[in-house]
Amino acid sequence: SQQGEEDPQALSIQEGENATMNCSYKTSINNLQWYRQNSGRGLVHLILIRSNEREKHSGRLRVTLDTSKKSSSLLITASRAADTASYFCATDDWAQGGSEKLVFGKGTKLTVNP
Amino acid sequence: DAGVTQSPTHLIKTRGQQVTLRCSPKSGHDTVSWYQQALGQGPQFIFQYYEEEERQRGNFPDRFSGHQFPNYSSELNVNALLLGDSALYLCASSSTGFNEKLFFGSGTQLSVL
Numbered sequence: 001s002q003q004g005e006e007d008p009q010a011l012s013i014q015e016g017e018n019a020t021m022n023c024s025y026k027t028s029i030n031n032l033q034w035y036r037q038n039s040g041r042g043l044v045h046l047i048l049i050r051s052n053e054r055e056k057h058s059g060r061l062r063v064t065l066d067t068s069k070k071s072s073s074l075l076i077t078a079s080r081a082a083d084t085a086s087y088f089c090a091t092d093d094w095a096q097g098g099s100e101k102l103v104f105g106k107g108t109k110l111t112v113n114p
Numbered sequence: 115d116a117g118v119t120q121s122p123t124h125l126i127k128t129r130g131q132q133v134t135l136r137c138s139p140k141s142g143h144d145t146v147s148w149y150q151q152a153l154g155q156g157p158q159f160i161f162q163y164y165e166e167e168e169r170q171r172g173n174f175p176d177r178f179s180g181h182q183f184p185n186y187s188s189e190l191n192v193n194a195l196l197l198g199d200s201a202l203y204l205c206a207s208s209s210t211g212f213n214e215k216l217f218f219g220s221g222t223q224l225s226v227l
Binding site: 043100103105 | 214215216
């Protein structure tokens with residue numbers, strides 16, 4: 001089963017616009033991560049936010065975490081065509097005592113039009 | 115510094131056959147995790163290997179097995195292939211069992227006919 005659910009499933013924007021995607025999860029977590037996947041190949045780690053953090057920045061990326069609502073958002077500012085990819089949130093399975101695995105959502109497919 | 119490498123990149127098998135996928139972790143990493151990604155879905159955890167032992171296993175049948183070698187490389191074996199096993203199989207490496215900032219390989223696309 002997949003714990004995280006990204007919203008929207010697909011997002012199409014123009015270059016230069018901001019892109020926001022959301023993730024909801026079900027159980028207690030230790031951390032939440034965002035990954036990017038280009039064309040169905042390997043995933044690339046973007047950013048990690050811990051359960052005691054509320055916001056984190058990395059370059060054009062801004063991630064927020066609301067543990068009371070069990071949700072996170074990823075904001076990509078000033079988007080570029082190269083940002084076109086699928087974006088996944090992933091949580092550890094802390095409630096199950098499992099720190100070894102990540103549980104991924106179904107992803108948001110972002111298209112940035114030139 | 116080589117990242118995570120997987121082989122082969124593509125594989126076509128028929129139902130009932132067996133398949134072995136291979137993974138070499140990123141230099142300096144000793145932990146290997148395997149994920150299955152069906153079309154249009156997120157990756158699903160199969161199992162993780164550390165110190166040549168399976169540390170945790172996801173909800174996959176015993177047909178899925180693995181191995182880790184002393185040089186930290188790993189294999190994923192799937193027996194009695196089913197059509198539903200068609201997917202992208204991803205290997206990810208990390209340090210000392212941590213699941214933070216996984217480094218993924220490009221995957222093996224398995225098609226079962």
